Each structure stands twice: as C-alpha cells, then as structure tokens.
Amino acid sequence: MRHLVSAAFGALLLAGCAAVPAPMASPPPPPPAKPSFTNVGLERVMGQNAAALRQLFGEPDAEVTEGTGRKLQFSSGICVLDTYLYPKEGGGVPVVTYLDARQRDGRSIDRASCVAALTRRTGGR
Template sequence: MHVHQMRRLVPALSLFVAACATAPRTPEPASTSQSITPSREIRSNLIGMTASELVSHLGNPVLQVREGPGLKMQFRSRYCVLDAYLYPPESGTGLTRVSHSDARLPSGQDTDQAACISQIEATK
C-alpha cells in the first residue's frame, strides 16, 4: 500500500469504528401520565381518624377503654401493639378523633408505627 492510499484508509477506518461503537443511552423521561399506585395505601399517621374509620382500616380493636372524655382503642398483631387515643373536638361537640397514637413491641419497647399498622392490617 502506498502512503497516499494509507492516508485515505485511516479516516475511513476511524469512521467505521465510530459507527460500530455504541452511543451512550440517554434515560427515557418518565411519563407523567403513568403513576405507580400501591394496591393498598399504607397509612402511617392515624391522627384525625374517627373510631369507625379506625375499625374499617385496622379491624376491631382488642381493647376499648373510656378515659374521661376520651377513648383509648388498642389494636394488636403478633409483633406489635398500637394504641390510638380519641378525644372530642375542643368545642365539646362532634365526633371523637385520634389525637395521639403510639406503637410498641409486645415487650413494651417503642417500634415503628407505620410497620405496626401494616402488620395489623395484614392480620385484619
């Protein structure tokens, strides 16, 4: 091969190699029309729920205790205990609603409330 022919071949080869190389892929934009929705919403905050909403969400409580104007409802799974405290509005009239809730292990140690709610829902 002559030098002149080599000079023509090198650019042609470099174009061929460049064409064979894979181009970097750009991520496809996420479609805004599609949204992933879980089959069941996980609720980690019970604040504001009424007693009937709690029952429909968590099943029947294992314990209900009247404490003055308030009501304590207790729900359990094999792994945790959830207490929900319901009180009437400050006006004194209207439905009692959850104003505080807490979750603990059967041993009494605090635990993650969202995980406890999921476990109670699974056993409902």
C-alpha cells in the same frame, strides 16, 4: 529596717488577697435529644374516628373510656397500637389525636411500621 520588713510583710499579705482567675470550665453537655415523632406513615390513622379504625383494623383488643377521651388498642403478633381519640374543640365525634406503638414484649417499634403490620393483619381494607 523595721519599716522595710513591715512593708514586705504587708505586700505579702496583700498578694494573698489577689484574685486568681478561675480555670476555664468546659461548657455543659447538651441535653439529651428528645425522640422525634412524626406523623409520616400515619395518615390512615390520625384524625380518624372509631368507626374508621374498626374498618381499617377490625375490632379493638381493648377499649377504655375516660372522660371525653377514649383509647382503642389493636394488636398483632408483631406489635400493639394504642390510639387515643378526643373530640375536637366545640365537641363532635372523637378522632385520633395521638397514638403509641410497641412490640409485644414492650420494646420500641416505629409507629408507622406497626400501623402497616396491623393493616396487613386484616387484609388492608
């Protein structure tokens, strides 16, 4: 009987060591979507130099130069447009490679809408 009790006790001890399957975990949530920026509607600005921007929008409201980069800022009652000009590889005249737009209070606005509003501001030359 003693062997039977020992065997039962050993079986219980071994049963406690058995692997228990982990509960099914739900897949992690997808990362948040990054805002997509397209150049649709920006054809009149992208790749243009400072002289072309002045012709299109008039004199900039602000101008900042850092190293080889240059920022020209244009604004209207609707929005503020920051254009960033850099020379192409190998030098040359700086041209718009990126632009950003916001409403006057800092809220987001579509970049092409801001370009259109600024163009109307000067008569759309």
